[in-house]
Amino acid sequence: MFREVINTISPYIPGKPISEVKRELGLEKVIKLASNENPLGPSENVKKAIKESLSDLGFYPDGNCTELKLKLAKKLNVKPTQIIFGAGSDEITQFIASIFLNPGDNSIMARPSFPRYETVTKVMGGLPVEIPLKNHTHDLDEFAKHINERTKIIWICNPNNPTGTIVKKDELYSFIKSVPSEIAVVVDQAYREYIDDPEYPDATQWLYEFKNLIVLQTFSKIYGLASLRIGYAIASEEIIEKLNRVRPPFNVNHMAQVTAIAALEDTEHIQKAKELNKKSLEFFYKSFEEMNLQYIESYGNFVMVDLKKDAVEIFKKLLLKGIIVRPGDIFDMPTYIRVTTGLESDNMEFIKALKEVL
Numbered sequence: 001m002f003r004e005v006i007n008t009i010s011p012y013i014p015g016k017p018i019s020e021v022k023r024e025l026g027l028e029k030v031i032k033l034a035s036n037e038n039p040l041g042p043s044e045n046v047k048k049a050i051k052e053s054l055s056d057l058g059f060y061p062d063g064n065c066t067e068l069k070l071k072l073a074k075k076l077n078v079k080p081t082q083i084i085f086g087a088g089s090d091e092i093t094q095f096i097a098s099i100f101l102n103p104g105d106n107s108i109m110a111r112p113s114f115p116r117y118e119t120v121t122k123v124m125g126g127l128p129v130e131i132p133l134k135n136h137t138h139d140l141d142e143f144a145k146h147i148n149e150r151t152k153i154i155w156i157c158n159p160n161n162p163t164g165t166i167v168k169k170d171e172l173y174s175f176i177k178s179v180p181s182e183i184a185v186v187v188d189q190a191y192r193e194y195i196d197d198p199e200y201p202d203a204t205q206w207l208y209e210f211k212n213l214i215v216l217q218t219f220s221k222i223y224g225l226a227s228l229r230i231g232y233a234i235a236s237e238e239i240i241e242k243l244n245r246v247r248p249p250f251n252v253n254h255m256a257q258v259t260a261i262a263a264l265e266d267t268e269h270i271q272k273a274k275e276l277n278k279k280s281l282e283f284f285y286k287s288f289e290e291m292n293l294q295y296i297e298s299y300g301n302f303v304m305v306d307l308k309k310d311a312v313e314i315f316k317k318l319l320l321k322g323i324i325v326r327p328g329d330i331f332d333m334p335t336y337i338r339v340t341t342g343l344e345s346d347n348m349e350f351i352k353a354l355k356e357v358l
């Protein structure tokens with residue numbers, strides 16, 4: 001009855017929702033530092049836009065996201081026809097797999113990295129080729145060695161989730177240039193807005209040079225709209241036109257569209273989130289150093305720290321104290337946890353709890 005490949009796919013394991021932990025453990029207060037959301041949530045502008053949008057909820061949304069697309073195209077300096085929106089950038093990974101992969105084709109990705117690249121490849125009957133990270137970073141030399149005539153997509157998560165490491169400008173540029181033009185290169189920049197480092201490349205700048213390049217971005221992270229599900233891809237008009245053929249007609253809801261418009265205009269809120277994240281990372285690093293714990297320096301809003309103990313056990317103990325983090329077992333890093341930066345008080349409570357459970 002079921003396709004054989006379905007049995008090889010593990011369901012996505014999300015960070016535990018706050019409501020579930022409260023219910024299961026009978027806790028009143030729970031701090032979630034597990035899914036790389038912005039702890040400030042959306043801005044006041046966004047909340048106002050939500051209220052204003054309530055009168056339109058009975059209508060189907062604009063499937064083309066016209067107003068948002070025009071605004072975003074202007075901001076990014078690309079044509080509106082170079083953008084497609086998804087119910088999260090996650091949904092767009094499915095579109096990408098479905099327009100490029102025939103059964104037996106392969107796609108190349110790092111391991112550990114964002115797990116959806118593997119899943120969407122398998123769903124299409126494709127073969128995920130997973131290249132181990134080197135020094136917690138994409139090993140693009142190995143990527144290049146694994147390209148063959150069945151390779152259709154290369155996924156580069158920059159910065160990488162879960163390690164927070166980046167591929168720097170020159171290296172990324174040379175790699176993309178070396179990839180045959182009939183293979184799609186996807187650069188997932190979900191955490192791009194957190195980064196100021198001049199060595200970090202925004203791959204959007206290369207879209208005119210590389211017609212096989214697709215850049216993924218999202219409103220779920222710094223913009224604080226994770227629950228509304230909206231992300232986007234920027235690519236050549238040809239690729240976007242093909243992606244639109246497989247996109248469900250009303251995939252991005254109206255509230256997501258109006259809030260994304262409001263969020264785009266909200267530079268102050270973004271700056272605030274960025275500063276908070278920077279401070280939080282510094283606090284985590286300092287605390288980990290005091291505790292003699294090794295961590296991987298991160299360009300995102302999360303950090304992997306090595307507890308030198310079974311991380312699932314520590315995860316469970318932290319949960320009992322009302323703190324949700326991500327154990328590293330699912331990333332083949334069984335002694336690490338990944339912790340998202342939170343509000344100042346949340347970060348302090350996490351460190352206090354971590355000291356206790358260790």
Ligand SMILES: Cc1ncc(COP(=O)(O)O)c(C=O)c1O
Pocket residue numbers: 035036087088089090091114157160161188190217218219220226229230231
């Ligand atoms: C690297 C990366 N890409 C994509 C996503 C998915 O984001 P979205 O909420 O836009 O589907 C995430 C979410 O954690 C992520 O870490």
